[in-house]
Amino acid sequence: MCPADRNDSDASTAARLAALLTTFSPGDDALGVSELARRTGLPKSSVHRLTGHLVTQGLLERSGTGVRLALKLFEIGQLAVRQRGLVDAARPYLEDLREATRNTVHLAVLEGTEVVYLDILRGPDAPALPSRVGGRFPAHATAVGKAILAFSPQSTVDAVLAAGLPRVSERTVTAPGILHRQLARVREEGLAYDREESGLGVVCAASPLRGADGTARAALSLSGWTNRLRLDRVAPAVRTAALALSRTLP
Incomplete structure (x- = not known):
């Protein structure tokens, strides 16, 4: 992969991760893969893979069959x-x-x-x-x-x-x-x-x-x-x- 392609890929991944994190609205608790895919327009397979990464990093946490925003995001927000x-x-x-x-x-x-x-x-x-x-x-x-x-x-x-x-x-x-x-x-x-x-x-x-x-x-x-x-x-x-x-x- 040439540097330009790698940069495009990184930007695309970052945009998708941001879309997942910002799709939560006030009053939302846990959202399932299907709902996240509907809101973001991303394929369910991508949502499943990316939410897995976000859970591993502590930015999302699992709740039943869905995921919700984790407290680590609040901690990061306090540093802003x-x-x-x-x-x-x-x-x-x-x-x-x-x-x-x-x-x-x-x-x-x-x-x-x-x-x-x-x-x-x-x-x-x-x-x-x-x-x-x-x-x-x-x-x-x-x-x-x-x-x-x-x-x-x-x-x-x-x-x-x-x-x-x-x-x-x-x-x-x-x-x-x-x-x-x-x-x-x-x-x-x-x-x-x-x-x-x-x-x-x-x-x-x-x-x-x-x-x-x-x-x-x-x-x-x-x-x-x-x-x-x-x-x-x-x-x-x-x-x-x-x-x-x-x-x-x-």
Whole structure:
């Protein structure tokens, strides 16, 4: 095998292993070979062989006739410290917002066309939201996503638009022109809003955490019921928290 062929083979194997590990969804426990093959599009023989390797390495563990994610993956995740300092720095500000409003606060970063939630503090008066730490959501359908996009390079916004703007709820913004106008307003006010765009009955206000160069590194938000949370009242507190936190970041 020539080096080029070997590299292609290695890349293909890595892609298949990644597909198997990332096909698990929240709420999944053990998945069998047939279900893994269905979700990933891989042949059952390949799934059987590759899951065997992942079990040997401790990344999957057997449960009955299926396999599930092993705790070793959690241990590896805890070593991913790229955003650990940000979570630790943001926690007091998130706690203050939750205590003051009794609603749910989020800390998120942008990865590709989606936001990834780094920290979530759930408020006692807030709705049960589908967001979870480590979970993803389309950036254009969230306040945190729009807060980050408004202060990101144009190439980042273009990538989101090129990928399409899928409808998450009946109020999700799916027109590029409307999204552009929203982002322009976010740049003026330092605040982004989700008015039932990520889910009916839920509203949210977010503000970016900006670095010294002015670009957004992350965003924090406050979410609650549409008929209980007055965005005009809580938005200034969200923006103040984001500005104060931004000043502490290196």
